[in-house]
Structure formats: C-alpha cells, structure tokens
Amino acid sequence: MKKKQNISALLGMSQENLALILQVSRSQIAMYEVGKRSLPVDALEKLSTMLSVIQNKTLDTISKDMNSNLNIQFLKNQLQRNKHQQLIVDNKISALIKKQNATNSAKKVISYLLNETPKIKKNKIIVLKTIETKTQNKVAQNNAVILLQLEIKKEVLAFEEKLLQKKLQSEN
Incomplete structure (x- = not known):
C-alpha cells in the first residue's frame, strides 16, 4: 500500500x-x-x-441492491403521492365547475325574475338586485384564473407521473 x-x-x-x-x-x-x-x-x-x-465487490453489490431498493420504494411513494395530488386537483376542478354552474343558474333565474315578472314590488326588486350583485361578484372572483391554475397543475402532475414511471422502470 x-x-x-x-x-x-x-x-x-x-x-x-x-x-x-x-x-x-x-x-x-x-x-x-x-x-x-x-x-x-x-x-x-x-x-x-x-x-x-x-x-470487496460483494459488499458493493449488496450496497447497490440496497440503494436500488430504496430508490424503487422512494419512486413508488412519489407515484402514490402524485396520484393523490391529481385526485385532489380533479376534485377541486369539479367543485369549481359545479360552483360556476350554480352561480350561472342563479344569475339566469334572477335575470328572468327581474325582466319577465310584471308588477314586482320595489322591496322585492331591491332584494333581487342585491342577490344579482352578489352573484356577479362571485363570478368575478377570478374563477377562470383559478380554473386555469388547477388545469396547469393537473398537467404538471401528469407529466411528473410519466417521469416517475419512466425512472421506476429504469430502476427495475
């Protein structure tokens, strides 16, 4: 030596x-x-x-096998976390769309009541206008931006899932 x-x-x-x-x-x-x-x-x-x-190369092989097993387990955990995150994003998108549809329906009903119903009392008109304003404010609360952010996040998670699966295949 x-x-x-x-x-x-x-x-x-x-x-x-x-x-x-x-x-x-x-x-x-x-x-x-x-x-x-x-x-x-x-x-x-x-x-x-x-x-x-x-x-001793035998110990190196054992060490590599242990590292490979740890990598595989890590990748499997990351895949599971990724799928969970995708489900959460899907649920958020569904809830946001449902909320938008409900808001749009309320807007249509209020608009109909204001325009089509003759002889509405002034106090009911004030109530309907207040509801209409609140409904319009809900729509204006950047629902489109939030939906876009969620769709981008969903695409990123789908891409990450493909990368993790590819890496997992290369480890096996």
Missing part, C-alpha cells in the same frame, strides 16, 4: 474517527499517512480488514 495515499479519506472518515476505531492517536494516523511512522500491529490488522471491506 502506498503511504502517500490518504487512508482516512479512502475509508471516508476523519483522522480522529479512524484513530478512535484503531485505538491510536490522531497524530499517529497523520504520521502513518505521510510515511513517517508505522502503526501497532493490532491497528494495522484492523486497518487491513477495513480496507479489504472497501475493496
């Missing part, structure tokens, strides 16, 4: 942690890495075992 190589970095840990594991001082590790000092035999045995673990 080359002494110039930074062993603690190769093992993915700090010199302090490596020293704790090998039961030596941090300065001993530092001096060993630059080639100015050797380590006790028991520390060298532990170090050689640790290095062999890193080079």
